Amino acid sequence: NNSQWSWKYVQKILPTRIMTPVFDGLFAPTQEITRADMALFLARAYEYISQKKAVAFETTFTDIGSLPTEVQTAIKKIYGLKITAGTSTTTYSPEVKVNRAQMATFLSNLYKAVTGYFPPEVPVPFIDIYGDDITWAQKPIARIYGLKVTAGISPTEFGPYQVTTREQMATFIMNFVEALSRASIPPFPSPSPFPSPSPFPSLSPTPSPSSSPPDVTQTTQTFSRLANELVSPSPSTPPASPDSLPPVTIPP
DSSP states (O other): OTTSTTHHHHHHHGGGTSSOOSBTTBOOTTOBOBHHHHHHHHHHHHHHHHOSOOOOOOOOOSSOTTSOHHHHHHHHHHHHTTSOOOSSSSOOOTTSBOBHHHHHHHHHHHHHHHHSSOOOOOOOOOSSSOOGGGGGGHHHHHHHHHTTSOOOSBTTBOOTTSBOBHHHHHHHHHHHHHHHHHOOOOOOOOOOOOOOOOOOOOOOOOOOSSSSOOOHHHHHHHHHHHHHHHHSOOTTSOOOOGGGSOOOOOOO
16 A cells, blocks of 8 residues: 555665565565574565675574574574674573664664674664663664664654554664665775976086087196196295294183
């Protein structure tokens, strides 16, 4: 029925195969979801978003052996991704219904499984999330509220104890997918390239001031005259006597 508020979300999620009809042509929008259902949706959502196959890890749960193989595998995948730790060390409680507080926690953990970190927490207007029995859900609710996955059931109520339905889950998941598509993970900065070494300046010979070649004969005569003066100093220039030297003052 395209007049229902959830119609567009159901139409968006069906092609992803994250959620599928319960029967041919029947989505069952108001059907309440269980933890077994949630395992299937979360494992498929992780693989759809990340485009990677999740690894199925062995668990210590003793209450999943009678479930369909696909559901058991999904539970093992979200356990390996640390999206859930079960309701105890030995139980997953697959038939238990999922309330909205649990849904928020599952999606917060899914975000970390995909990105490696939790989404930021933001202030929320909800006054019904501070019960002593759901303190564990306060941060996840603040995270998915910041992602615009949900706006609550009223401006001041989140409805943490209400059981989640299939149409609500379709809405939450598609809002979650769109939130991740908007999220930008800063890339590692590219290393700066080493500067290229400056080329050595070329050494150009100093041009001769005259374009004509030097006079070899004149140069030879000058060199011979200087050599003779060094060997035989001219007698007309007597060496300086010691008296002519300036006095030397020795400091005390």
